[in-house]
Amino acid sequence: MHKKISLLVVDDEESVRDSLLNWFLEDGFEVECAENANKALAMLENRNFDIILTDIKMPGMDGLELLKRIKTIQKEAIVIIMTAFAAVDTAVQALKNGAFDYVTKPFDPDDLSHLIRNASRQIVLAGENEQLKSHLTLENVQDIIGKSEAIQKVLLEVQSVAQSNASVIITGESGTGKELFARAIHANSSRKFFPMVSVHCGALSESLLESELFGHEKGAFTGAVYNRKGRFEMADNGTIFLDEIATISMKMQIELLRVLETKSFMRVGGSKQIESDFRVICATNRDLKQMVDNGTFREDLYYRLNVVNINIPPLKNRLEDIPLLVDHFIKKYCNAMSRAAVIIEPSAIRRLQEFDFPGNVRELENMIERAIVVGNGKEIRVKDLPLLKETVVSQVESLDELEKKHVLTILNKYEWNISRTAKALQVDRVTLYNKIKKYDLKQS
């Protein structure tokens, strides 16, 4: 037995209470007794019991009513109904109301042992289940690369939101991988066996988007030669991912709000109401709240969508993930190009970590792909990443940003030797430590 299982015996007959008390104590259970339903309920207000054995016929509140009340106080409690009369209809009623089992007094000792053993097993299993759930790891997130605190925090948010049905808005700069995180939410939700349907709202005109989302009937417009299911319909029981949600027109915002509220819609040109059970995940690189304030995004839709907000950090805020990402992309493209694995020289990694990556992970991915194509086939060198210099100088940056980068560059150059770095920067060690603290610099 994993833990001492607690039992509450509710019976108006003292001899029954005493017998059960003694029997269960000998079996090593923790047992308490109550002579009526009200006392049992009062005891349940103060503490939980794993198993509650209750008589059905008691003065005042009977066992069936007590069962209902127990289920409102302590839903997971296992309630076993005892009665002196074998009445099938009462038994059925008790089971319908959530009783674990039903026994007729007096019990065969073996029946009682079996009953309690089964109930105990269920409790132990429920406990283990809870424990396992709390240790559940995210599935299908192998494409989300990163060990940085920032990305781990996002993964935790993904894990906690995945099992709910709440609408999610994923925000983040372009190229941060918002769709990957949407897929991770879907893959770890109860809807994972149904489709996740993606719609890139920014790529479609208003009329096309309408047809895409709601579907259309044959002849609804020129070119509508077949009936076509919309994305909402396709996402039935699954998830719909609306990328670049900020780009949709006001008219579409109204349509979308209506669908989200009713989970029903009509195809373009149709007259039949179609119902679909989907979860919505949206993504945007814009500040939707700002758009609401400006009047370009509907406030009601914003609140409907923004039940949970997950913000994906830009790559510049997780520089320590760059080596892992580079490694991942090298493997990916070497495989895709059927090339032998290449390595990247440490100085190239350092240069990458000094870069701002306005295009985020997508930009890094493209850079690595290009470097593999143009490189010598053995290693990626700094000169294989030519965009770095140009892009760095093209940025307009604050003095603080420049200082941060410069300090990090010199620190990396001297492999984080504080004395040598301070000497090179012509500052004392304390000043250097202050700069490291100020800019939250970390050795990669």
Next chain:
Amino acid sequence: MGIQKITLLNLGRFDRNILEKISSAVHLEFLLKVEVIENHSDLTVFFDSGRKQYNGNSLLKMLEANFGNDESKTMALVTVDLFIPILTYIFGQAYLGGRTGITSSHRLSNERYGLEKDEKLFTLRIIKEVNHELGHCFGLIHCHQPGCVMQSSTYVEDIDQKETGFCSSCAEKLKTGINP
């Protein structure tokens, strides 16, 4: 002061021969002086005419009131069929960590199950049940260790599966129960 002795209260007119065997076996397990007291109290007051059995709870209460004392553990030996209100029958009963207990031989004989009489097996079963109930008196709960006398037994076959003695874990706890 710890427990000084174990008293076997012969309420069932068991013969001297069987009582001696039980006494010796109990002494061997508990290493305490074992005293046998003859008592011929009328048990009919505990008879339930509806169930045609004897109420173990009431009997145990009487034993506690009349024979319970802090220096010994008293085990009553009866031949009548015992029940408690919730169960169809019991082989025996004791208060956990209490001073008294009962063991019934009623369902322990082979003849009851239509089998050939086996006096040796009958005695062995009584010894196991007496040791089991005394174990409860010393605070031991049911044990899941195969063979341990503190394993719970629902049927007589279960009793035959176990030994007369305690597993090492129960034996260790028993020491604390005897000499707290």
